[in-house]
Amino acid sequence: MFEDEETDKKTQVEYLQSVPAVQSAKENIKTRSTIFAAFIAGVLGGIFAVSLMSDFSAQDGGILNNIERTVVDEESAVINVVERTEPAIVSVVGTKKVASLRQPGDLDDFFFFFPFSLTPRPTQDSEEEQKVSAGTGFFVRSDGLLATNKHVIADNTASYKVLTNDGKEYAAQVVARDPVNDIALLKVEGNNFPVLELGNSDDIKVGQKVIAIGNALGQFSNTVTTGVVSGINRSIVASGETSGPSQIDGAIQTDAAINPGNSGGPLLDLSGRVLGINTAISLEGQLLGFAIPSNDLKKDIEVYTERKTIVKPYIGVHYIMISEGLRLERNLTVKQGALIAASSPDEPAVVPGSPANQAGLREGDVILKVAGEEVNLNHSLAAALRNLNPGQTVELLIYRDGEEIKINITLGERED
Template identity: 35%
Template sequence: MKKTEHNLRVPDIHAWGLPQGTKSSNIIKLMLMSGVAVVSLGGCSFLSARTFENQSNNPQSEIATQNTNNNSPALTTPAISSSSATDPNFVVAVVQKVGDAVVRIDASRTVQSRRLPADPFLRRFGNPGLSQPRQRVERGSGSGFIINSSGQILTNAHVVDGADSVTVILKDGRTFDGKVLGEDQVTDVALIEIEANNLPILPIGNSDTLQPGEAVIAIGNPLGLNNTVTSGILSATGRSSSEIGVSDKRVDYLQTDAAINPGNSGGPLLNSRGQVIGMNTAIIQGAQGLGFAIPINTVQRISQELITKGRVDHPYLGIQMVTLTPEVKSTINKDARNRLNITANQGVLLVDIVPRSPAFAAGLKSGDLIQSINNQPVTKIEEVQKLVEKSQIGIPLQIQVERNGQVISVAVSPAPLPARTQG
């Protein structure tokens, strides 16, 4: 880690992630900005290649979003008879009513590479005459669901990221060329469109009122097996991105034990009434019964911006931070290289400040300990992440920090997250 004003060092922690072999029981999670780090996750746009696997058949994945734009075709809700998890056939009833609105999405992209000379000497000096360009086509498959009858469909951004062509296949077998209207890498939400009318759509639920234990249904195309239905329960809500190992995302995930496999990404997670409550998007490799979905309320918010602006502007501060724990405090105070003595027992410690960022311009410094934002106490990086994500660009945040034993207030105006950090 590079030196800062306080020469702050956190042993065994990399600036952009965690060292290999670090156990989850004692790791110190570092997150850049207020939740979106410039992190390379094994070359994959969504999940850590070391710990996670994508929900598609190639380095693409999948999420969902809903059309709430008043200028867009009206979203109609199909009539769904009251079904309940107490009915042994409630899954059948839901699938019969809404299954036609779940689609398969095939994407392909052309990747160019250069064939290096066999001779190490020539490779070293890059002889262009012996380095022949070549192309290969990468193909992947995921899921999505229709949000209005005129052809708008939600899926994960990583399903269509960099795609040269997108094909949408309906349950009835019809095939359409898809056009990407917008995508947001920070939440992994994408919106695509096909030229069609009178399409079936999915009704939208409310993910803010969900409780663990509720019955849920997943529909998608895992491993190329179209129109696959699985069911289970909602295992947990509010799983932070850092908890599941994707700290460059700004999402609090739903957890489910409904079977999810590569290809399910972008497909809907439904409640017992057939309403979409989330978008299946992640699994933990090697685990069983650990699937994750983006809450539909988050998807709706992101999709609204994609519809109106074609992009999503996320508030950005430009800080790298770590939750202060007794272990972190002890480690830093014992390291003679740190010109810093931490006396507080809790808070969010600033490890580094991005040059020319809003935090840098406002005067935040490495070694500052955030204690509150707009008078709301914070003790974890996840709390800072949520408050900044809910803030407005250009509207100052009053951040109270402890610096050299004194508490001071610093006004930081969030800026739009730089595009280069969204990849």
Template identity: 40%
Template sequence: MDDLNKNQLIMLVLLVSFVTSVVTGIVTVSLVGESPAPFTQTIQRVIEQINPLSQNNQANNNQQANPLSAVNPSYDSGDESIVKLVKSVSSSVVSVVATKDMPIIEQYYINPFKDDPFWNMLPEGFLPDIQIPQYRQKGTEEKKVSSGTGFFISKDGLLLTNKHVVEDTSASYSIVTNDGRKLNAKVLARDPLQDLAVLKVEGDNFNPIPLGDSDKLNVGQTVIAIGNALGEFNNTVSKGIISGLNRTVSAASPSGVEELTNLIQTDAAINHGNSGGPLLDLSGRVIGINVAIAESAQNIGFALPINIAKRDISDAKEFGTIKYPYIGIKYKTAEKGVEITEVISNSPAFKAGLKTGDVIVQINGKDIKDKSGLANILSMLRVGDKIQVKVLRNGNYEMNFEIILEERPQNI
């Protein structure tokens, strides 16, 4: 210290002050940018776009609520039936929880000037001790990373949920029942095309919810939605009506955006975390699986019709997996049906004799009007089914083919 003259000391102090101000800025940015974020998220698909073509049957769902009676606050017979319905299915609806081994992040501090000779020339305590935060991994621990909803469809532990609730193949899954029991769950099958998945837990005395018929729904009928709202409020119940049928939307999920078709629209509140929960009719039967919400509007939620899940359920019970039927073509919408743009070699369509340029106009006597129409018919069929296909070849020459559906290859 004696070797420093007054001018050198002043310059050194100014230099240290400048460095201190820079480091302070670095510390601030570091604290904002590097602090670990919370991991848990509630799973719910959000609507990116509503297809205007699906709005032809839009129902006016503006309802005038009846004023509450100040004389008799007790619920009426309609409320009583809903209360009984909810009690009967409450043990069937569960939270689906995903957990992963996440890094434990430890914060510690260092003085970057500790070994600097100029810094050490100053007397102890002359300047404040500068400490910069650093982060390092200190092992891992299992943490909850997401949650959704599911419901029992068999006494021996089969459950139905959305595929996007369990799409992380590196995660472990469990369910939490309404009475607080936690059971490990295995993802038995993920539907390759629909937002559906089947889970399995060990046991043989569960309470499955009976399945309804989503082809017999009417706009305006009352429905009940149940789910794990916000990942915190188990078995949250909401009541509404069917606002529309056969909706088509583009919905976002962690894996991207995809088009969902033939959806049930409802004004029953569907919150984050409700994905995979049941939409029930007043007889207590599942008529839909809650799948998406429109965040830009109020009281607009969507559910997959239960009938599209019945083939998946049958496959899971019979084979322990989902076998998706496969015809083996690529196609685009044509004026009168769908035009084949490619016939895949050795596929069922190839074996039956279909050719590029053929226009499929009917399957099993049902008219095909667009791409989704063909996909919807195939989604109701099973591997091994025989279908009758009517095509137009060379513009107007009608031909009929019998095709035996095969299992969809894994690489498609």
């Protein structure tokens, strides 16, 4: 396009320079006619150009105005969501009595410790209440039921309290822990607490704007960050200082900054609905945060309301979801499914005495379907079991030794 424009300019310049300096009268008349016609054309062209430029300016202004309006609208939406949801978001703090150590200071201490060590050793003096954990939570029922991460309240010997946005403090009781997911439910005494609406995490779109709110670093309550949904249906293995590795399937990936202390806080859409519970960050890359889908929390609340505990269906296998890389590495025939495989020498692929063991599943089997639902990278084995109930008998489609077979299995019950 630009080369064509340059060519036109060059052609026009050369043409004007090639007009003879001396012309006959006839040629002068022709020339004057040509000049007059060119003048009229130039005037008309100028009017058209001015009009066209005005149109373009108006269009450019409209585009810029639309962009500015979109930015302002989005900013207003974020502010509105934060103002509406903050009262329902709390800091969760765990405390317990810890031995208070003092350095030897009197003469007896000096003579008792010094001869045996060049560095005076601390001695236990008394016990004092200390903070051992800090995270975030949010009200899901007006009667004081809250949701947070299981790893936030992992210490069974600690006492927990929640701090609300208006400065109030409530003693909290851990009433249920999800045996599979990093979800826990707390309860405080009281009524008419503000609650957050749980959205449908199945409707999440990559690129969707999201807001994360939490107790950043355990000391900056209700810190707000924004970003987008970077990916969905992620399978990750998360671990922390107080909890061992755990598999999280179907996680939402976001680039909204999620810091330590944000754990258990909500990941919200621009309508203020909870899309997920912020749970993990990647230590290998920046802006890689993960949240557990809100539909998992909905199921837990439903089960807890009915049974006062959280139970999950259980078959008793360790497995790896088949990817293209795993298929090539292990020379597998099937392209998708859950490969039953030991996770370590100490943990067998099929748990002895489990429903899977009783149904005859073996290491090396590939689970292709559960109750008619395909098992693949976008729909893991855990996801296929999510909406089923303990005690329910379902059909598994298994790939074994080059052929597909069907096996009926009665799901067991798994508690924390």
